[in-house]
Structure formats: structure tokens, C-alpha cells
Amino acid sequence: MASRAKATIFDIAREAGVSKSTVSLVLQGSGLIRPETAVKVRKAIEDVGYVYNRGAANLRKAHSNVIGMVINDLTNPFFAELAVGMERVFQSAGIVPFIANTAENPVRQEEVLKSLMEQGVAGLIVSPARGTTPGAFRRLELAGVPVVFAMRRLPESRIPVIAPDNHRGAYLAAAHLIAKGHRRLAFFGGTSDLVVYQERLGGFREACETLGISARDVLVVEGETNRRGGLACLDTALTMAEPPTAALCFNDAVAFGVMLALRKRRLEPGPDFAVVGFDDVVEAEHYMPALTSVAVDTAGLGERAAHVMLKLIQSRTTRAEDHIGAVNLVVRESCGPDLRTRNRPTGTGGAA
Amino acid sequence: MASRAKATIFDIAREAGVSKSTVSLVLQGSGLIRPETAVKVRKAIEDVGYVYNRGAANLRKAHSNVIGMVINDLTNPFFAELAVGMERVFQSAGIVPFIANTAENPVRQEEVLKSLMEQGVAGLIVSPARGTTPGAFRRLELAGVPVVFAMRRLPESRIPVIAPDNHRGAYLAAAHLIAKGHRRLAFFGGTSDLVVYQERLGGFREACETLGISARDVLVVEGETNRRGGLACLDTALTMAEPPTAALCFNDAVAFGVMLALRKRRLEPGPDFAVVGFDDVVEAEHYMPALTSVAVDTAGLGERAAHVMLKLIQSRTTRAEDHIGAVNLVVRESCGPDLRTRNRPTGTGGAA
């Protein structure tokens, strides 16, 4: 029912016996209108079944209250956690963030970005897809739309970044592995076109050098940043003449894939091959065996990113500082016991 | 650089030496303009760094190309899979769907819906939050916005629904458990205010009755529809005098929680207590033990929902048919061997 054509402030005005301007003022909660008038108008708004047309409003106001979140892999629970953190702070600011998925596809990302710009977003929080070209965010900058990178960054961009301390996280993880007695280490998953990859691999390498692992005992296998990538990495690693005995994975998804591949070969993750992940998604704790991983406080980073965005919007400035979040290694079971104290055989083996 | 104020079609017109109307026509890909003119205009568009203002356009056109997807729990990987299916079909229709999370909170859902309406969405695909009041979608209907429910529905609403055959899925699962020799069964998780819950529980109950399980041997424990809920359900179940030996869980997340709780008590999911899930998320296959679950072709349902939405938008009709997706039980390891023949290991084929 309710009139075919949608109601406008004029309809409200007529219904309430005031002018359209008065209605507009009420809509904006202006203190200039007499309380009784406001009540009358608000009643009319209900009666005619009015829905505010933000598009029309933005035409004059020039800045919307829509914030977009562009994510490279919705399937990775990590990003859901990030989103949850962001939503928490946006909600209390009365903003509903819209999420769009690029599925790690730069072309799709281009479309998504374009669509969001046309929609007139006030700001964008982005985890760029792999292979994003440097110019992809030029338009955004030109249009003066505030952008914040979360988790990932682009090589030589001036856009502020919210990310964990990747270098340190990887260092800690590698040091842990080495302390456990491992001497041939691998780094699994990710591709060198990601800055994050460089950082994590860098930390890994530094730990190896500092702690006396020679370069030819470290193996680096690139791959997809998901479970499938992990499977592939382990397979190629085990074809080596002297395969590694432990691996730091680019992220938890890769780690899960590695553990899966081990199981397929009837190897026990931990005792037979140590694996540590990165991100510490909630699943990590619940896997069998529980995954040792670098915790990055995902939701916290989401909140931080949202705050930076809010500030960027309010102060109308383009520049904000990067924020590097603290990390810590959560040791669980996926690295098994120390290699040196390894007298006791483990279930699968057969002996005894 | 590029002029502080954003470029409009007038700027393009001036640059290209044509009228604004011509520019508009080019923008819409009209065949009425001379090719050379089109080229000239397109160049100007590039030169001035133009970004289309969809809000302004919608003011006249009255129908946008934005489709919203409102989801009750972004954290559940199930919904990510659903979203992926939808995106596949929307992408080929040149539409970018926006996802918003309600976190199972009706109040938040209200805000999200309001925001999307104000944005002028062309349609909404919704998995309603638990405890949604019947009137929550009234406004949408009044405004004539096409809505499709995915996975969940509301009690007495006329809105089309895309969902799996919950009754049958639950029946199959319960029958499987009974065939394995279980005599005291439980249904874990979910709450009776969800229609889906009624359907699944209904199928479960029907199987029990039909296959000779007496009503006092079936235990129903309500709970959250996530991992935490599963933990809680198992705990209360095991305090019973004669606890069940198997459970059908409302969904996979609950099932994972149950398996976790079993592990905590040093019980082995499968041999010690059989558990089957619902939805068959990708993780189900990779858990230890791999989870037996009711597969619902999630991505397929997402595609279907998207198609229905597209049709609804194009035909401007309000009414569309429901779609009930086929289900099938994927048997893995989480139900252990048959209770009766419990000595023999489970080699698949056996006789050559």
C-alpha cells in the first residue's frame, strides 16, 4: 500500500502544516525549532512512511557518512575478526560500514573501488588484493577520499597503514623453532609482491642468520595464502634432498593446509614436522594439534584502523601516522617437544 | 592536484566542447551519439578525473544498482561461502553487492536496514538476526524494496526464501545415527525462535519416532549457534542420569564446539560420542576427526538467491517462489564405527 511514489519532505510538510525547510531542520535535529513543532513533524514523518534520501542530501552536503571496507579474502576468518573490531567503533559513531570482497583479484578490486567512489563514500579501509598496481589508488587520492590500509600495504604509497609488527612476529616464531632444536627451516606461502611477505620473510631470515642457521639450510616456498597454498608448499618441500623439519607459515590458513598435508602423508604435525602460523585466528586454538601462532590482536587492529579513519574524516587532512601493532607468539602444540630430548617415539611411528 | 572541487558532467562538456546532455548520453553508452564524439568525450572524462555521482543519478532514475547483503554472523565461515556464491552471479551482472553484519543483534539489524534503505538499495538479501520482530521488514515492503531471505526466514512473512531442505537434512542425519546403533540421541544448539530450528528439530524428531526411538530417549538442548553454544550443550547433556551417545548439532559451528568439549573431557569424538553437523562448511572436512555433516551446497544457494533477486528487480514484481535446496549427508569420521560391530576396523570395500 502506502502511496506508490515514495514520500518526500514536502509530503511531510503538507501533513504537518509546516514548510519543507522546517521538516529538514527537524530531520537534522536542529535546536532552532520549537519542541511542539518538532513533535508534530515527527508524527507526520511516521504517518507518511518516509524514508530519508541520503543520495539527495549528499548532493548538497558533499560528504556522506558511508564508510567502505574492502577486503581481499572474505573466506579467511581473519578478516571477519578484523571487521568485527572495526564495526565496534563505527557503531558507536553511528556509522554502518559496508564490506566488499575482492577475492584477491585486482580487476574485481578496481570495480569495487569504482563502485564505492560513485556511491560517495566518506572513507575506505582497504586490505589490497595481491598484485594491486601502484596506480590503483591514485583516483581515490585525487578525489580526496581518505584511505587507510589495514594489514597490507602497497610498496611506495603514502597511505597510512595499520598492521602488526610482521618483522618481529616472524623473528619470534623462527627463534622459537630454532630454540626447539630445528636446523633446517622453511618459510611457506605468500608471494614476494606483497610487502607483508617481505617483512615476515625478513624477520624470519634475520632470526636464522643471527641464531646461526646457514642460508642454504633455509628453504623458501612461495604459494597462495590459503589452505591450498599450504598443501602445495609442503609437497614441494618434501621432495628436497634434505627437507626442512619445521616451517613458519605466511598465515594460519597456510599452516592449516600444511598440517593437512602432513596428515595425508601420515606424519604428525608437531613431533614429525613443526609448524607455526601467523595471525592467531580463533580456529588456531581449536585445531588438532593446537596451532602455535603469532598473535596480532586482530580485532584491536580493526578498532585502531577505524579510529584512524574517523580522525582522518573529521580533520579533513590526508596525512595520518602508521600504526604498528604489538605481536606475541602463542605457543601451543604444533611444534611438538624439543628435538633434542626426543627419545620417546610418537604413536604413529610404529616402534613400541 | 586536479581541481579541488570534483568534476561534473559540465566540466567534461566544456572540455570536450559539447553539451552536458551529450556527455550524459555517452556515460550511459547510448547508441545515439556519433562515435567520434563519444571518443572525444571519453577522453575529456579521463582528463578531468571525473567520478560518476550515482547519488545524483538515482535522484532521477529512482532505481540504483546497489544490492545489500545483510548477514547475522560474519564470523561463521558458512556465510562467507554464501556470499561468495552470490558475488559470482552479481559480478557477471555488473553489480557490486555490499555486505553488512548484524552480529545476531536485532537492534543493530534495524540500523543496518535503515542505513541501506536511505542509501537507496535496489534489493536486499537477508539472513535475519535471531529475535527479529515480525514488523522489522514492514518498512522495506512499504517502500517496495525487493527482499529475499537466505537460509533463515521469519514466521509468517510473505518474503521469498532460499534455504536448504532442513527437515530432510535433519532426518537423514538422525537416521544415520540410529542406523549406527545409537539409542539415546540429542539435538544440540539453536533456539526455538528460529524457524530453521523448528524445521531441523522437526526432521530429527520424525526420524526418531519413525525409527523407533522413544521420546524420553531424545534430549534437546538449546544454545547459541556457535562454538561456545556447542561446548555448553555437551556439558549440560553429560550431567544427565542416562546421557545420550550421539548428537545432531544445529550447525557445524556447534558441532565443532561439541567436539572441543569432548576433547577437554578426554573423550574421542566418534568412538566415544558421535556428532554430526549441519551446513558442511569447508572446515568440516579438515577437522580431526573429519566431521560428518549435512551438505547444503552453500555457494549454490547463494547463487540461487542472487538470481531470484535479479529477477525480482527486473520484473518489478513483489512475489517470487521459495526455493528449497537439495541436501545430502556427507559421512566422515565423527560418528565412529557402528556401535554393534565395534571390533572390525572400517575398510571401505572389503570383498574383492
Place this chain on the structure above:
DNA sequence: CCTATTAAATGGAACGTTCCAATAAATCAA
């Protein structure tokens, strides 16, 4: 009671697009 001040309400122009009706230019039929 008149004027100055404050409080409330209002009309009109603008925002950036689309679409219709109208014009201008090119082509054709006779």
C-alpha cells in the same frame, strides 16, 4: 506603545544527474 532583539519558520537557489521535447544538421525522395 514603539523599537530593538531574539526566536521560529520559510522561500528560493543550488547540488549533479536524467529525460523529454525541441532544434540543428545531414540524408533522402520526389
Place this chain on the structure above:
DNA sequence: TTGATTTATTGGAACGTTCCATTTAATAGG
């Protein structure tokens, strides 16, 4: 050449808001 037809292009009004400059009403000061 003229008029009819087709092909390209164009100006103006409209869409639903906001905001500024005014007007009108109410209140206070003398």
C-alpha cells in the same frame, strides 16, 4: 530545390535534499 525523414545534439525541467537570506512572530527594554 523543396519537403519529409533520419541522425545528432541540445536546453530546460525535474529529482529530494540543504543552506542561506529573509520574513514573521514573540519578547523585552525604554
